[in-house]
Amino acid sequence: MAKNGKRYRAALATVDRSKRYPLDEAIRLAAVSAAAKFDETMEIAVRLGVDPRQADQNIRGTVLLPHGTGKTVRVLVFAKGEKEREARDAGADFVGGEDLVKKISTENWLDFDKAIATPDMMGLVGRIGKILGPRGLMPNPKVGTVTLDVAKAVTELKAGKVEYRVEKAGIVHVPIGKVSFGPEKLTDNARTLLNGLIRAKPAAAKGNYLVSVSVASTMGPGVKVDPAALRAQAA
Numbered sequence: 103m104a105k106n107g108k109r110y111r112a113a114l115a116t117v118d119r120s121k122r123y124p125l126d127e128a129i130r131l132a133a134v135s136a137a138a139k140f141d142e143t144m145e146i147a148v149r150l151g152v153d154p155r156q157a158d159q160n161i162r163g164t165v166l167l168p169h170g171t172g173k174t175v176r177v178l179v180f181a182k183g184e185k186e187r188e189a190r191d192a193g194a195d196f197v198g199g200e201d202l203v204k205k206i207s208t209e210n211w212l213d214f215d216k217a218i219a220t221p222d223m224m225g226l227v228g229r230i231g232k233i234l235g236p237r238g239l240m241p242n243p244k245v246g247t248v249t250l251d252v253a254k255a256v257t258e259l260k261a262g263k264v265e266y267r268v269e270k271a272g273i274v275h276v277p278i279g280k281v282s283f284g285p286e287k288l289t290d291n292a293r294t295l296l297n298g299l300i301r302a303k304p305a306a307a308k309g310n311y312l313v314s315v316s317v318a319s320t321m322g323p324g325v326k327v328d329p330a331a332l333r334a335q336a337a
Contacts, residue, residue, distance in 0.1 A: 122328040125292060128317050129325075130285040136319035141172070142281045143320050144288050148274045148299060149313040158306050161274070162267040164245045165298035169287040170262030172280035173215075177259050178202065180219035180227050180241070185252050189218070192256040199226060206230050212237065218247045218255045238265075266299065272313075274299065281319055292317065296332060 123131065129144070136142045152159040178196040179189035180203075189197045196202060196214060205211045207230050217234060219227050219241040227234070227241060234240040241247040245265050249255050266274045278291040296315075303311050315327035 119323075119326075122326045122330075124331055125296075125315075125317075125327050126285065126289045128327045129288045129292060132317045132319055132322055132325045133281050133285050133288065135322040135325075136281045138319075138321045142322065143172070143277050144279055144281055144283075144317060145275060145277050145320075146292055146295060146315065146317050147324070148296070148315050150268055150272050150274060150299070150307075151309050151311045151313050152268060152272055152304065152307050154268045154270055154272060156306065159304050160268060161299070161302050161304065162244055162265070163298060163302050164263055164265050165295050166258055167262040167264060167278065167291040167294055169279060169283055169291050171264060171277055172283060173277070175216055175259050176214040177256050178214040178217045179252055179256065180217065180223040181252055182220075182223070185220050185250070189252045189256055192253040193260055194218075194252075194256045199223060203227065203230055206233055212239070214239070216247065216259050217241050218249065218252055218259070220250055220252060221248055224248060264295070266295070278317075 132144060150161065152161060154160050176195045177193075179186075179194040180199055181189050181197060182199050186197050203226055210233070212233075217227075217239045224241070231240055243249070246255055246258070246263075264276055266276050268274050276295055278295060279288050283291075296312075300311070310329070310333070312329040312332055315329050315332065316324040317327060318324040
């Protein structure tokens with residue numbers, strides 16, 4: 103069995119694993135315990151009281167984090183004509199149509215992080231759905247990446263719009279920024295995400311919706327958050 107490193111064990115010693123902390127304190131502890139030589143990403147994990155096997159409880163959506171993610175997002179846009187120009191003016195990294203579809207299908211080229219498409223391009227994009235879909239890159243109207251307002255979509259993705267989607271186990275994992283942001287900005291981002299999840303609560307969900315919440319840096323230990331306090335704030 104692999105052993106945890108010295109840094110991880112030292113970080114773990116700063117956290118009471120049996121305690122559930124207020125959100126801001128949990129993020130502060132997670133940030134303090136980040137001891138890697140690179141700027142670690144802070145991530146939040148939320149277990150929701152839903153059954154993802156039911157279509158009306160398969161939660162998926164987006165939120166625009168007020169302080170971004172700290173990551174440079176490479177955006178590809180499938181568009182033509184005026185919408186192609188709008189996408190370029192908004193800062194899209196790659197814009198095109200048939201040429202990009204061919205490049206992806208024949209070269210397995212995937213040097214981008216997000217893809218946007220205008221509705222009229224989806225028939226073309228559908229040809230490479232088997233390539234984009236499994237990688238989470240397929241444009242989807244539910245998360246605002248199939249749209250005529252390509253300029254807004256590009257701007258928001260560049261600014262820190264993140265997607266959340268519940269996994270089979272009922273858990274949502276989302277990055278909320280870099281440790282270098284500091285606890286205050288990370289807490290702002292976390293609250294924005296949690297508020298988005300709460301607004302997305304399906305009517306079919308029964309009992310506690312926010313079952314458990316934890317935060318952790320890339321190389322650090324998880325810190326449990328008090329879900330009861332979060333539920334009270336949202337009430």
